[in-house]
Amino acid sequence: MKTPPAPLALSENTIATVKSTSPVLQENGELLTRHFYERMFRENPEVSSLFNASNQAGGTQQRALAGAICAFAANVDNLEVLASAVERIAQKHAGLRILPEHYPIVGSNLLAAIQEVLSLPADHEIVTAWAEAYGFLASILIGREHQIYTEQENKENGWSGFKNFRIVRKVRESDVITSFYLSPEDGSNVPGYKPGQYITVRVPDPKSGTTMRNYSLSCAPNPGHFRISVKAEPNGAVSNFLHGKAEGETLEIGPPCGEFFLDLSEHHERPLVLLSAGVGITPLLAMLESATNARPEREIYFIHGSLHGKTHSFxxxxxxxxxxxxxxxxxxxxxxxTEEDRAANRFDSTGYIDAELIGNLLPTRDCDYYFCGPKPFMSSIYRQLLAWGIPGTQVHFEFFGPREELETA
Structure with a gap:
């Protein structure tokens, strides 16, 4: 089953039909996406390296796609609502080097999954409508991803695809996090990037040939190197592979990507609040370094949570x-x-980062908030900012998982 060419605009009948499927997709979304991935990896195993196996095993990828499909169905008549989601997806796709030829593979398997899970004939109006809608959305994503690839390649010291970098320095930041300083093997400098963005690391994989992970750049832009700071996760195939690498060895690296960043071209008078927990400190540290250099007059509040001194990096x-x-x-x-932490005065307070702490530290709630960390931390901060009535334009976060889970929490 081929995905038809994308229309210039969706027909009224298609919009109505896709919107009508929203309730059934809400009910069967994860069943549909599980079936979709199983089918695609069976029929088109060549694309398996583009997907995170651990996210597949834990169901994270399936839930994320189900949420995206439901959001698209519910808002197909008002796609401006989905603009930030489309940008996020395009940036993720650019990090993984998704190309136009991948879209027909996804489309054909997605339409087949809809047909099979909902027991519909191939010519049913729902299948036809979703084929048109998918083609339309694919054309938007392909266009934006082309722009991103062009920008990456044309940037000073930029490149397209993956490039060999050498580990020029390796630093143990805590018991669980190690920093890797990466410089191009060809001796060139690295391109600039926006603080908060990430790079993609591609490593060998015995099953799919290669696998990829995104790691936040953990320092302000420096022409001589990138720095990523990686937590060794239990059963983390890529993180443990990296921790086992030595200085002088090489890695395949993709250009900086990501829609979570501090825009230094904006000059707000509001205080800047950087909130992090655990390894979530990595993009916030790049923002802290960059903001102090660019805006020395702006009030900055950096609030970080950790278990104890042995897990506290930087x-x-x-x-x-x-x-x-x-x-x-x-x-x-x-x-x-620990008692050692207390004796050395390594921390300012005990407990978890909460509304009371944040409220007591800030001179006003009218601030720009950036936050990253484990899911419980993220959910708590997000819920509190909503309760305070902070406008969405002043709330920025990097959440490694389906955003619907954060928003639902």
Whole structure:
């Protein structure tokens, strides 16, 4: 089953038909997406390397796609609502090097899955409508991804696809996180990027040939190198592969991507609030370094949570930044401090980062908020900012999972 060419605009009949499927998709979304992935990996195993196997095993990918399909069905008559989601998907696709030829594979399997799960004939109006809608959405994504690839390639020191980088330095930041300083093997400099963005690392995989992961760039742009700071996850195939690499070895790296970043061209007078927990510190640290260099007059509040001193990365670096910049206030909270932590005064308070702490530290709630960390932390912060009535334009986050889970929580 081929995906038809994308129309210039969706017909009224298609819009009505797709919207009418929203309730049944809400009910059967995960069943549909599980069937879709099983079918696609069976019929088109050549695309399996583009997908995160651990997310597949845990159901994260299936839930994310189900949420995206339901959101598209519900808002197909008002696609402006989905603009930020489309940008997020396009950036993720660019990081994985998704190309136009991949879309017919996904489309044919998705339409077949809809047909099979809902027991519909191939010429049913729902299948026909979704074929038209998918072609329309694919054309939007292909166009945006082409723009991203062109920007990456034309940027100074930019490139297309994957490029060999050498690990020029490896630094143990805590018991669980190690930083990797990466420079191009050909001796060139690296392109600039927006603080908060990530790069894609591609490594060998015994099953699919290769597999890829995104890692936030953990320092302000530096022409000589990228830096990623990677937590060794239990059963994390890629993170443990990286931790086993030595200085001098090479990695395949994709250009910087991502829609979660601090826009240094904007000049808000509002205070900047950077909230992180655990390894979520990595993109926020790049923002902190960049913001202090670009806007030394802007109030910055850096609030970080960790279990204890042994899992706390970049502690001395953040203290140094705070001490050197009068506009920076930092606060460290440990949930399980040790006696050694207490004796060394390594933290400012105990417990988890919550509304009371944030409210007591800030001079006003009218701030720009950026946050990243584990799901419970993210859900708590997101819920609190909503309760405070903070406008969506002032709330920015990087959530590694289906955003619907965060929003539902």
């Amino acid at each position: 502690a001395s670096h953040v203290r140094e930044i705070s001490a050197k910049n009068d506009n920076v206030t930092s606060h460290i909270r440990y949930s399980e401090p």
